[in-house]
Amino acid sequence: MLISTKGRYGLRSMADLVLNAQENPVPLREIAERQGISESYLEQVFALLRKAGLVNAIRGSYGGYTLARPADQITVGEVLQALEGPLTLANCAKIGTPLECDKMDSCLTMPFWKELSAKMEEVMSSFTLQDLVAKETLPGLTPEVKEKEE
Amino acid sequence: MLISTKGRYGLRSMADLVLNAQENPVPLREIAERQGISESYLEQVFALLRKAGLVNAIRGSYGGYTLARPADQITVGEVLQALEGPLTLANCAKIGTPLECDKMDSCLTMPFWKELSAKMEEVMSSFTLQDLVAKETLPGLTPEVKEKEE
DNA sequence: ATTAATCCTACCATCTTACTAGGTTTAGAA
């Protein structure tokens, strides 16, 4: 039940973009290198992010990508939905789509799927990219992990 | 990001089993017919449910399946985990598995995945099979939908 | 003109999914 690499790579890359955004746009080559992801595969990921209006692209030499909005105004849910499509685990959790729900008994499971989707949506829309890079926002975790070398 | 048919069919079939459990075991043929699912595919689904200890099988003529425990003591999460494997959406949400987390920046996303998994687990473990068939248990939803009939 | 970047499309191998098919046991009933 893992999410695909598109979503995982894309989310990591967006966090990377937040961290490394100076005044210059960030080229994919750098993100790919830092994150250990194939550059040409990342191109396809960022094509989706661009179409969703989450990043801006600057073409040509010294080009790259920038966030289309401030990091605290882009939710993780937006990123994942752009890359993975609808974020529901069953069709009958989607509003207005009684696709398989014409079976009488199958709809017994609908309240569960709806509740699950609602809770997932809650988490995804409350987490922003800023939350990912600002480690202090998460109370339960140890903030001092500076063991690593620079 | 849909869950597979194994999970969806299995959950519907378990609810079906709750509803149609008399003193006799319920044969797969009946469940398959009611739910509109291929019987031989359902066999594979129930093989997983049996190995997980969620149903008991009675072989031979007049055989079939029964719940291994009362319906209010089997959670939806148990059923889905038996059919889908681990219910996390990213590896780093699993405890004790720093698989892709040796990349420094990749772990920026870990708190999100952990939070999401925790919330999903919360819903899945709070919903029992009994809740699925007893529609009054859901407070947020309209308990009487008779108005739509008229 | 060169270079470095995005952009675009096609292709590919592997894996997963959702089955189907065909057989074997098992046990109640006739």
Place this chain on the structure above:
DNA sequence: TTCTAAACCTAGTAAGATGGTAGGATTAAT
């Protein structure tokens, strides 16, 4: 004992998704 209906088991398979690679075209700063 035989018939029958059920669980059980394993292999195969077509279609789609996944996770890329390859090669070029376009764009813009130097």
